[in-house]
Amino acid sequence: MDSLLPLEDRGGPAQPLLLATGLRKHFPVAGGLLGRSRKVVRAVDDLSLSVAKGETLGVVGESGCGKSTVARLLIRLIKPDRGTMVLDGDPVDEPHGITVNELRRQVQMVFQDSYASLNPRLTIAETLAFAPKAHGLPAAEARARVRDLLDKVGLDPANYAERYPHELSGGQRQRVNIARALALRPRLVILDEAVSALDKSVEAQVLNMLVDLKTELGLTYIFISHDLNVVQYLSDRVLVMYLGKIVELGSVEAIYGNPQHPYTRALLSARPSMDPRRRTKEAPIQGDPPNPIDPPSGCRFRTRCPFAEDVCTRVEPPLADIGTQAVACHMRVVGSGHSKAATP
Amino acid sequence: MSELLQVRDLHVKFVTPDRTVNAVNGVSFDVKRGETLGILGESGSGKSVTLRSILRLHPEHRTRWGGSIKLEGDEVLTMGKSALSDLRGQRVAMIFQEPATAFDPVFTIGHQIAETVRRHTGKGEADSWSRARELLEMVRIPSPAQRLKAYPHEMSGGMRQRAMIALALSCNPALLLADEPTTALDATVQIQVLLLIRELQREFNVGVIFVTHDIGVAVEVSDRIGVMYAGKIVELAPVEQMVDAPRHPYSRGLLASTVHDGMRGQRLEAIPGAPPDLAEVPTGCSFAPRCKFVQPNCIVRPPDLREMGGSHLVRCVLADVQEAGVAA
Ligand SMILES: Nc1ncnc2c1ncn2[C@@H]1O[C@H](COP(=O)(O)OP(=O)(O)OP(=O)(O)O)[C@@H](O)[C@H]1O
Ligand SMILES: Nc1ncnc2c1ncn2[C@@H]1O[C@H](COP(=O)(O)OP(=O)(O)OP(=O)(O)O)[C@@H](O)[C@H]1O
Ligand code: SF4
Ligand code: SF4
Ligand SMILES: [Mg+2]
Ligand SMILES: [Mg+2]
Numbered sequence A: 001m002d003s004l005l006p007l008e009d010r011g012g013p014a015q016p017l018l019l020a021t022g023l024r025k026h027f028p029v030a031g032g033l034l035g036r037s038r039k040v041v042r043a044v045d046d047l048s049l050s051v052a053k054g055e056t057l058g059v060v061g062e063s064g065c066g067k068s069t070v071a072r073l074l075i076r077l078i079k080p081d082r083g084t085m086v087l088d089g090d091p092v093d094e095p096h097g098i099t100v101n102e103l104r105r106q107v108q109m110v111f112q113d114s115y116a117s118l119n120p121r122l123t124i125a126e127t128l129a130f131a132p133k134a135h136g137l138p139a140a141e142a143r144a145r146v147r148d149l150l151d152k153v154g155l156d157p158a159n160y161a162e163r164y165p166h167e168l169s170g171g172q173r174q175r176v177n178i179a180r181a182l183a184l185r186p187r188l189v190i191l192d193e194a195v196s197a198l199d200k201s202v203e204a205q206v207l208n209m210l211v212d213l214k215t216e217l218g219l220t221y222i223f224i225s226h227d228l229n230v231v232q233y234l235s236d237r238v239l240v241m242y243l244g245k246i247v248e249l250g251s252v253e254a255i256y257g258n259p260q261h262p263y264t265r266a267l268l269s270a271r272p273s274m275d276p277r278r279r280t281k282e283a284p285i286q287g288d289p290p291n292p293i294d295p296p297s298g299c300r301f302r303t304r305c306p307f308a309e310d311v312c313t314r315v316e317p318p319l320a321d322i323g324t325q326a327v328a329c330h331m332r333v334v335g336s337g338h339s340k341a342a343t344p
Numbered sequence B: 001m002s003e004l005l006q007v008r009d010l011h012v013k014f015v016t017p018d019r020t021v022n023a024v025n026g027v028s029f030d031v032k033r034g035e036t037l038g039i040l041g042e043s044g045s046g047k048s049v050t051l052r053s054i055l056r057l058h059p060e061h062r063t064r065w066g067g068s069i070k071l072e073g074d075e076v077l078t079m080g081k082s083a084l085s086d087l088r089g090q091r092v093a094m095i096f097q098e099p100a101t102a103f104d105p106v107f108t109i110g111h112q113i114a115e116t117v118r119r120h121t122g123k124g125e126a127d128s129w130s131r132a133r134e135l136l137e138m139v140r141i142p143s144p145a146q147r148l149k150a151y152p153h154e155m156s157g158g159m160r161q162r163a164m165i166a167l168a169l170s171c172n173p174a175l176l177l178a179d180e181p182t183t184a185l186d187a188t189v190q191i192q193v194l195l196l197i198r199e200l201q202r203e204f205n206v207g208v209i210f211v212t213h214d215i216g217v218a219v220e221v222s223d224r225i226g227v228m229y230a231g232k233i234v235e236l237a238p239v240e241q242m243v244d245a246p247r248h249p250y251s252r253g254l255l256a257s258t259v260h261d262g263m264r265g266q267r268l269e270a271i272p273g274a275p276p277d278l279a280e281v282p283t284g285c286s287f288a289p290r291c292k293f294v295q296p297n298c299i300v301r302p303p304d305l306r307e308m309g310g311s312h313l314v315r316c317v318l319a320d321v322q323e324a325g326v327a328a
Helices: A066-076 A100-106 A126-135 A139-152 A170-182 A200-217 A229-235 A252-257 A264-269 A310-314 B047-053 B079-092 B109-121 B125-138 B156-170 B187-204 B215-221 B239-244 B249-257 B317-321
Strands: A020-030 A040-051 A057-058 A082-089 A105-111 A186-193 A221-224 A237-242 A245-251 A325-326 B001-013 B020-030 B037-039 B063-071 B092-094 B175-179 B205-213 B224-229 B232-238
Touching: A020 A066, A040 A066, A040 A082, A057 A066, A066 A186, A066 A221, A082 A100, A100 A105, A100 A221, A105 A170, A126 A170, A126 B092, A170 A200, A170 A237, A170 B020, A170 B063, A200 A229, A200 B249, A200 B317, A221 A229, A229 B079, A237 A252, A237 A264, A245 A264, A252 B224, A264 B092, A310 B109, B001 B047, B001 B205, B020 B063, B020 B205, B020 B232, B037 B215, B047 B175, B047 B205, B047 B215, B079 B109, B092 B156, B109 B125, B109 B156, B125 B156, B156 B187, B187 B205, B187 B215, B187 B224, B205 B215, B224 B239, B232 B239, B232 B249
Parallel strands: A057 A221, A057 A237, A105 A186, A186 A221, B037 B205, B037 B224, B092 B175, B175 B205
Antiparallel strands: A020 A040, A020 A082, A237 A245, A245 A325, B001 B020, B001 B063, B224 B232
């Protein structure tokens, strides 16, 4: 038994592990006359989400839609302009809540770039022992933990503990990054494109390992990826983002089986076919995603949406609960004025 | 369809004082006019090195070549300077993952495409510009006349990728080399560009070699697929046969470990281990350390590429046995 114990579940199984409300992050952009431009990138705009205990929440969306910014806000690598967070009942960074440091013990993150995330001058053992020691774990216990962590991610401690990052393959480095994220016994692990740089055969190894670790350690995951197939494979619920906003949120069955938002549908049917007899005949939508600096008014998807109407330009669609999932589209808002919407 | 490119037993080795990389270890394939050969493989398997060899783009002083590459009968590996520049500028064009490398940031897109057209056709200024506009239209860049005046950085990623395709086609090449041209694009843009490449290939009747690590992408564009592992093509087959009945243990493993629709809840069939170090010349089958069917004669000498009927080639000692269904 060591002194950095796994954390107890506090509020009971039904209380969300993490609740974020109204998160907003706008980045100022340089440029403009005399550098006095007031333009901002609206990376994340009034986004709310909850993560249930023990689930895997998948996050998908195209490059620049704000997935990584959400992740960095959730572990407070960056401070939100607005919005609040509650971790298992405790408000974060508020007088009666928990500190950002405590949050970062319970919520850990794994990034895509396995090499840049590791210090090249430290051995794997030193890297893995770093955080536990900083949290006061005695040296002998830290050594035992390093061996245990390497075992858990499928790297033989006798063979790998004393190696340096450049002596490992990409897949092995990513295993080390996952081990490091587990070193403080977190409850929530945010995986931001954590398998995206790996080759398929190695990706499969790491995905199997993530499934095993989740069961063994009772973890909760937020799994961010642009690979829709991998998100479908791992997730219980899926959140679809477009230009800093949630466009659809629901169970993996609802999102993949019965997508409601035109963007979700386009994204899913843009997946290359695996069957040479049924190749894609037509691209589901044309054009590129617009610049997040000046997102379109109203519905941000309207410039590429085949169903856009006048109301879509004027009014931003709310994220409406339709039972099986939540959708931000005027076609699904009763009385919105869209010709395909139900009238009250 | 006539034989356009013939690659025979290609070897490419990089030699530096401190290390040797056996990047390509005996690759053979043909490409016909109007056909797309997909080359599928994991990182470091030698896809880009193979592709760049066709333009002889490797540093001359530390690259050791073997074998032969013939474009319409002309040997590329021994070609003289002027023939080589003709090859690079006119007969073979290349598109990459990062379009920034194809364009000069200080000139407009229109200037660069018109300049290439002028060089290759001897057309005058006005005609070259109108051809450039046509090309932008052909790759579906909206308001092409305006876009001619744009600088590369003023375009989105998808738009730059289309402009690079326009630039590549501006010299009317016989062969188009595509090195992961859609990998960095968003899903909804990637499919547009894949369909565009497929369509232009028919229209221009070019041969295409399309390198990718994504099976879905290879299936969308290829007539035949070659699977590369450790600098060799281990299997080469028409796309339907490759997807329906892959024969080589590595191709099978690659297909089985690729997550797709309907695999939820199943344990993935991962291939154990990692690809070999390319410092050593392989003495046996390079896949042997990871292969669950390995047997003593696999490590004696590298297996040959064997014809399995229907232009299906497999480099594995078990190919015949598998045909009989024993190891399946
Ligand atoms: N520190 C920053 N300063 C300025 N802009 C930023 C900063 N970080 C992110 N952005 C911008 O915010 C937007 C969202 O970026 P983010 O990295 O969250 O996207 P993403 O969905 O993770 O994309 P990807 O799939 O490419 O990883 C982008 O337009 C990005 O350029
Ligand atoms: N100019 C060079 N000098 C030395 N080694 C090289 C050179 N170019 C490539 N290599 C090595 O040759 C091997 C094959 O590389 P190549 O770029 O063909 O792989 P690839 O299949 O295209 O991989 P990826 O999917 O990562 O692009 C690698 O080990 C690479 O490091
Ligand atoms: S709100 Fe309008 S523009 Fe937006 S997705 Fe729905 S129909 Fe399309
Ligand atoms: S030759 Fe032997 S080791 Fe190589 S793939 Fe075939 S069975 Fe496996
Ligand atoms: Mg990101
Ligand atoms: Mg490459």
